[in-house]
Amino acid sequence: MAMNPPHSESPVLSVKDLCTVFSTRDGDIHAVNSVSFDLYAGEILGVVGESGSGKSVTMMSLLGLVPSPPANINGASVQFEGQDLLRATDRQLRQVRGGRIGFIFQDPMTSLNPVFTVGFQLSESLKRHLGMTRKEARSRSIELLELVGIPDAGRRISDFPHQFSGGMRQRVMIAMSLACDPSVLIADEPTTALDVTIQAQILELIRDLRHKLGMAIIWITHDLGVVAGIATRVLVMYAGQIVEHGRAEKLFANPSHPYTKALISTVPAVRGHRAKRLNSIEGQAPTLYAPPGFCPFSSRCANVFDRCRQEVPGRMQVSSGHDAACFLLEEQGHVATS
Amino acid sequence: MFDYTIRRTLLAIPTLLFISLILFLLLDLAPGDPTANLPLTIPPEVKEKIRLSLGLGEPLAIRYLLWLQQFFINEPLHYLTEITGWDLSGDRQRVLSWQSRSPVADVIAQRIPQTLWVVGMSYVVGVLIALPIGIISAYRQYSWFDQVGTFVSMIGFSVPTFFTGVLLIVVFSVELGWFPSIYDTTHVVEDWSSFVFQVKQMIMPTMVLALYNAAQISRFMRASMLDNLNQDFVRTARAKGLRESTVILVHVLRNSMIPVVTVIALGVPTVFGGAIITEQVFKVNGLGQLLITAIQANDIPMVQSLTFVFAILIVAFNLIADILYGVLDPRIRYD
Ligand SMILES: Nc1ncnc2c1ncn2[C@@H]1O[C@H](COP(=O)(O)OP(=O)(O)O)[C@@H](O)[C@H]1O
Ligand SMILES: [Mg+2]
Numbered sequence: 001m002a003m004n005p006p007h008s009e010s011p012v013l014s015v016k017d018l019c020t021v022f023s024t025r026d027g028d029i030h031a032v033n034s035v036s037f038d039l040y041a042g043e044i045l046g047v048v049g050e051s052g053s054g055k056s057v058t059m060m061s062l063l064g065l066v067p068s069p070p071a072n073i074n075g076a077s078v079q080f081e082g083q084d085l086l087r088a089t090d091r092q093l094r095q096v097r098g099g100r101i102g103f104i105f106q107d108p109m110t111s112l113n114p115v116f117t118v119g120f121q122l123s124e125s126l127k128r129h130l131g132m133t134r135k136e137a138r139s140r141s142i143e144l145l146e147l148v149g150i151p152d153a154g155r156r157i158s159d160f161p162h163q164f165s166g167g168m169r170q171r172v173m174i175a176m177s178l179a180c181d182p183s184v185l186i187a188d189e190p191t192t193a194l195d196v197t198i199q200a201q202i203l204e205l206i207r208d209l210r211h212k213l214g215m216a217i218i219w220i221t222h223d224l225g226v227v228a229g230i231a232t233r234v235l236v237m238y239a240g241q242i243v244e245h246g247r248a249e250k251l252f253a254n255p256s257h258p259y260t261k262a263l264i265s266t267v268p269a270v271r272g273h274r275a276k277r278l279n280s281i282e283g284q285a286p287t288l289y290a291p292p293g294f295c296p297f298s299s300r301c302a303n304v305f306d307r308c309r310q311e312v313p314g315r316m317q318v319s320s321g322h323d324a325a326c327f328l329l330e331e332q333g334h335v336a337t338s
Numbered sequence: 339m340f341d342y343t344i345r346r347t348l349l350a351i352p353t354l355l356f357i358s359l360i361l362f363l364l365l366d367l368a369p370g371d372p373t374a375n376l377p378l379t380i381p382p383e384v385k386e387k388i389r390l391s392l393g394l395g396e397p398l399a400i401r402y403l404l405w406l407q408q409f410f411i412n413e414p415l416h417y418l419t420e421i422t423g424w425d426l427s428g429d430r431q432r433v434l435s436w437q438s439r440s441p442v443a444d445v446i447a448q449r450i451p452q453t454l455w456v457v458g459m460s461y462v463v464g465v466l467i468a469l470p471i472g473i474i475s476a477y478r479q480y481s482w483f484d485q486v487g488t489f490v491s492m493i494g495f496s497v498p499t500f501f502t503g504v505l506l507i508v509v510f511s512v513e514l515g516w517f518p519s520i521y522d523t524t525h526v527v528e529d530w531s532s533f534v535f536q537v538k539q540m541i542m543p544t545m546v547l548a549l550y551n552a553a554q555i556s557r558f559m560r561a562s563m564l565d566n567l568n569q570d571f572v573r574t575a576r577a578k579g580l581r582e583s584t585v586i587l588v589h590v591l592r593n594s595m596i597p598v599v600t601v602i603a604l605g606v607p608t609v610f611g612g613a614i615i616t617e618q619v620f621k622v623n624g625l626g627q628l629l630i631t632a633i634q635a636n637d638i639p640m641v642q643s644l645t646f647v648f649a650i651l652i653v654a655f656n657l658i659a660d661i662l663y664g665v666l667d668p669r670i671r672y673d
Pocket of ligand 2: 055056057188189
């Protein structure tokens with residue numbers, strides 16, 4: 001990361017030691033543990049990990065979108081366009097949300113409000129962030145719908161969400177998230193709820209939009225195949241921690257964390273079914289009740305040794321722009337990233 | 339949606355006819371004799387004549403059809419005659435009260451304002467109190483505000499109005515002497531002080547009913563808000579950077595109002611029923627009291643007409659609730 005950055009310019013978004021803890025009646029859930037990463041302009045950062053590994057909570061914590069209480073968000077800093085989002089006021093955060101950082105969620109069926117027209121829902125951000133009048137917002141909304149490939153946009157703008165198909169609804173969501181020309185787009189499993197063919201179309205659309213608009217994208221998924229197809233860099237998350245990070249081609253060529261290795265070996269040769277979850281590894285992910293203090297993968301790792309159960313491994317550099325959090329790497333003489 | 343409305347309205351007609359038949363049969367089965375309250379000195383032959391003159395000699399079917407004709411044709415025609423001045427009704431027989439021999443419709447029309455003032459006002463007040471309480475209770479679930487709200491609502495709908503009514507009379511009329519305990523229906527508002535008196539005499543009956551209504555509606559509002567607060571579209575609204583007040587009062591509230599509005603509409607006719615007791619307690623001579631005295635006097639045409647008016651209200655507000663649902667929910671409107 002910072003030690004030998006593959007990018008010359010400074011990151012758009014820089015997250016340091018982010019921690020999110022949920023206080024529940026049964027105890028604290030350590031959903032995000034000391035997560036650090038950078039996002040550079042124009043890249044697509046893939047975030048993979050099985051369900052419950054803290055991908056969504058990490059990204060929503062950045063913008064204060066997790067309900068608090070129960071959530072408690074801490075960390076060193078989240079630098080974005082000259083401000084630290086962890087220390088920003090509610091007002092400043094609202095300015096960033098939907099303005100400079102756009103969000104797309106998993107389920108387009110439920111993510112749109114059923115009682116308002118898509119035009120109304122699109123205009124809301126435009127009026128709020130860009131101070132447009134109703135008329136301006138309307139014509140801009142039509143442009144946005146055209147941009148995301150909705151035919152007959154001028155008429156469809158007064159339709160309600162239930163009048164669109166799933167894929168079309170996700171296009172509306174994308175249009176909404178891009179409304180104010182954000183520099184970062186966070187897409188939280190945007191294709192998981194869709195049919196395979198629609199999935200491919202949405203993927204293509206986002207890739208295309210990135211070329212046109214040049215924003216950086218964080219693409220969350222539990223599907224390694226999707227990540228391989230779209231991401232420039234990849235973060236692998238496990239039990240609320242980043243266990244491996246690297247440029248996509250390096251990471252796939254030389255997976256260095258036992259969890260990543262297991263993940264890659266369990267991806268079936270035949271792709272194309274969304275039932276393909278990353279859970280065919282022996283054993284179970286740890287419950288997040290125990291405070292971090294050991295390697296989260298130690299309970300399932302074939303190469304586990306004593307130290308794994310006593311300390312949290314730091315992120316060791318595998319090669320330039322590629323690191324993994326595993327003591328085995330340290331044994332092999334790799335050094336820690338700073 | 340328009341077709342749907344027309345269809346539903348047409349369907350209401352057989353429903354109402356059926357209800358009127360059931361009401362008629364039930365009242366006919368009920369024991370009691372309109373001449374029973376007449377002085378014992380009247381000889382039985384005269385009583386029999388009175389019974390015949392009331393139309394009780396005819397067979398049941400004839401009496402029902404006559405009543406139908408009087409209620410659905412003669413009364414509306416008579417009403418038209420009154421407002422247009424043309425003689426449309428001729429000497430058509432109106433539905434007459436057995437107690438006063440005056441047309442039932444006129445008596446009901448006289449009593450409606452009292453009921454509307456007290457009951458209608460209490461419903462409006464109840465709804466206006468209930469909505470914000472429900473919204474805040476849901477938004478601050480399990481806060482002290484919510485706990486107090488839950489407690490008061492539980493009292494509100496588990497304690498009967500005749501108890502709260504009497505309690506208020508004892509405290510505010512008898513002990514403190516702030517408000518009159520009896521509603522004076524002959525009171526006319528003509529200046530400031532008479533207006534103040536009118537407000538004073540309305541406060542207690544209105545509050546008793548408002549508490550009862552607010553208790554139920556605020557619970558509904560709260561539950562409906564809670565249903566929607568955790569929906570994905572709320573997260574989307576927040577992710578757009580909308581103000582919290584916009585998120586709650588536009589996105590969540592608009593969805594939560596759909597079931598609540600229908601509950602409010604459905605509640606309107608039941609309020610008239612609930613008012614019967616409160617009107618007795620405070621001696622408001624509205625529709626409720628009229629019904630009670632008519633029942634006691636075996637005034638079958640009056641009871642029949644009043645209960646049927648209540649039935650019409652129930653059917654009408656069911657229809658209104660359905661239509662409102664469609665108006666508020668685009669998923670229904672466009673199917
Ligand atoms: N509101 C909440 N209250 C308590 N725990 C939560 C809440 N939201 C998420 N979590 C916990 O945080 C963990 C990470 O969840 P999430 O980030 O949604 O996983 P992912 O997106 O990787 O599938 C899960 O174990 C989940 O139980
Ligand atoms: Mg998720």
